[in-house]
Amino acid sequence: MAHVTGEQLKSFAVKVFESLGIPATDAETTAEILVQADLRGIDSHGVARLPIYVKRLKLGLINKRPDIKVVRDRPGAAVVDGDNGLGQVVGHRAMTLCLEKARQHGVAVVGVKNSNHFGIGAYYAMMALKEDMIGMVGTNTSPLMAPFGGKQPLLGTNPLAIAIPAGSQRPVVLDMATSLVPRGKIEIAARKGEKIPVGWAIDKDGRPTQEPEEALKGTLLPMGGPKGYGLALVLDILCGVLSGAAFGAHTGSLFGDLDRPQNIGHFMLALDVNSFRPLSEFKNTMDSLILSIKNSEPAEGFKELFLPGEIEYTKTEERAQKGIDLNPVVAQNLLNLARDLGLVGGEATVDTLFA
Missing domain, CATH: 1.10.1530.10 (Malate/L-lactate/L-sulpholactate dehydrogenase, four-helix barrel)
Incomplete structure (x- = not known):
């Protein structure tokens, strides 16, 4: 290793x-x-x-030197055409614009079309933390998940990331797929030759499976049944339909569609805390909320309660050092x-x- x-x-x-x-x-x-x-x-x-x-x-399916443009512009909103560039390049540029607008207007929303897979959503949401803002980022993905009750993959795992600053405590950073697990976890299980738990996915015939290879041929399942399905659908609307990107089954697959661009859509929001209340008050209140959870008594079988993003912060510190x-x-x-x-x-x- x-x-x-x-x-x-x-x-x-x-x-x-x-x-x-x-x-x-x-x-x-x-x-x-x-x-x-x-x-x-x-x-x-x-x-x-x-x-x-x-x-x-x-293969020429991602533009190496994209001409990224703002194609619709309002004081607190914009639409960015990524010109089929690398998703990270497009996403970083769009979130930078969103933060600039939020500094001027208190809140801003930027939609993105003609992008590609952009990695972890938390990165872009956490860009807002450096500005003492709240960041929210969503993206649609290639269709990997069936609607609740179905077996045909018509929706992406459509992740959502939200980063919220705090004072002396670590920021709260939620980063989650709307499937029960992201496809990447199944890929990791396949690489390790391990089985997956029942409930993560179904095979191509709509039957529950513990075999990662069969799951990758089939479809992921939404978290929380109809709730995860509903959230995935709304994110597809915000990221794809609203911005003019591809949506649902029309979204290109990162691995499967090697004859066309993905045309992924992103949705980015930045909110300046000072527009709502003094930043110091907000951070103090956030600390109180975080500590109330951290200091609460764990249930049987648990040693400690964690805030969203806390485990990832610890992992980052550990891997940066070791x-x-x-x-x-x-x-x-x-x-x-x-x-x-x-x-x-x-x-x-x-x-x-x-x-």
Whole structure:
């Protein structure tokens, strides 16, 4: 198992993107967001995604040098056309615009069309924390989940991320898919040769399965049954229908549709706390709320209560200090990728890849 630092991973990812003709700034942005996923413990959305990004870039399905434009502009709202660029580049640009508008007007919403898979939503929501704002980000995804009661994948896992600042306590950061689990967890189980719990997914015939390979051929299930389905549908409307991006079954698959762009849509909101109450008061109240939960008595079988994002903060601190253990399959895929791109010679090994 390869043991690497975040900086080593980021440097590797930057080299990969630049070797394909991605501008240095865009390569840096994309690499940073991928590695932040690995640092937070969201391994399914980190450098493990590099091979499929490279494949789509080489096929011309992602624009290496997009002309990202604001196509509709209002004081507190805008629509951004990502020109089929890397989702991280488009998402970062759109959230930056959203924060600029929120600084001027107290609250802002930005819709995005013609984008691609943009990694972890938490990254963009957490951009608001540096401005002492609340950030909310959603995205639609390729259809991987059946509506409640169905078996045909018509909706994406359509994740939602919300970041809320606090005072002395850590910010609250909710980052969740609207499926019971994200597809990435099933992919990880498949790589490890492990079974998945009943209730995560159904096979192509609509039957419950514990086999990750069968689940990947079938469809994920929404969290909370009809509630998760309803939330996924609303996010698809906000991200896809409202912005003019693809929606539902029309959204391109990251892995499956290797003949067309994804046309993913994003929805971004930034809210300036000072527009509602003094920031110091808000942060003090947030601390009180957080501590009331942290200091409450755990139920039987639990040792501690956690706030959304708290485990990821701890994981980030741990991995930033101790490094990251790459899954052997991911490490080998990255080695193969580096060889294919001519970044290393045939004699290179996983152990020497990040040296």
